[in-house]
Amino acid sequence: MLLDTPSLYFRAFFGVPESVTAPDGTPVNAVRGLIDMIARLVQDRSPERLVCCMDADWRPEFRVAALPSYKAHRVADDGGDQTPDALEAQLPVIDAVLDAFGLARAGVPGYEADDVIGTLATRGAADGPVDIVTGDRDLFQLVDDRGPVLVLYTARGIRNLQVMGEKEVAAKYGIPGRGYGDYATLRGDPSDGLPGVPGVGDKTAAALVTRFGSVEGILAALDSGTAEGFPAGARRRMEAARDYLAAAETVVRVVTDIEAPVLAALDDRLPAGARDPEALVELADRWNLGGPVNRLLNALAR
16 A cells, blocks of 8 residues: 555645644644544555655656646745645654654655655555555556556545546546546646646547557657547647647656665565554654544554
């Protein structure tokens, strides 16, 4: 099980009231919510291995260099991201709690959590099923019936996960099951600052990906001079968007081959109990985490 941890703690922060605080008044809504999410996932899915994947770089330079608009709308005045102060203060507590439990935590400098997930999912699928837990549709591009690699999509909450495999992605978007990245490139994604190809909406994007298989296939068709398979006006739009398509491929495609010592040395076995019980008790007392901590301990023990 690979957790898109930033996606989950942002969801917890906005889903649990900030009035949930530690004894000193510090908000701990994101911490409590994240622990409860992990407890529910462990209880319901019984993973043998679990990794909390992290953003070491939320806006990697290689993506910005390819497409300067990438997440540009999320850049704060100081150049950082727009993480609310009340959430920013909880991130060190989240790290400390995960470490006290002994849950694997992994981020790689220069890469987003998505890329860590992509790399670990690709490696892990050789050994059996992989669950990716996220609220980010970009990761639909990793689904693979052969593993299987499934995305547990959190849009409706942890208790109502949408299990997305190749068949589900194909049914929802009318594209080949692993074609979501190419589909998103064509139609755009405002949440990431991805403009898409002007004049190309969901239906045209789906038709192009279904016909040509990928952005690379579309570009090859353009190079060949054929007009076959292009909906009305689409070939002209693709020709005009060549530079964007080449850049967006770098931005949208999740990295699946990170070479990093932290990933090679990762001990991702799910623990049966806390690795550091004393530290966990101290954290639970200090930050008012007793209920969620006990729920996760019970889930791990089962």
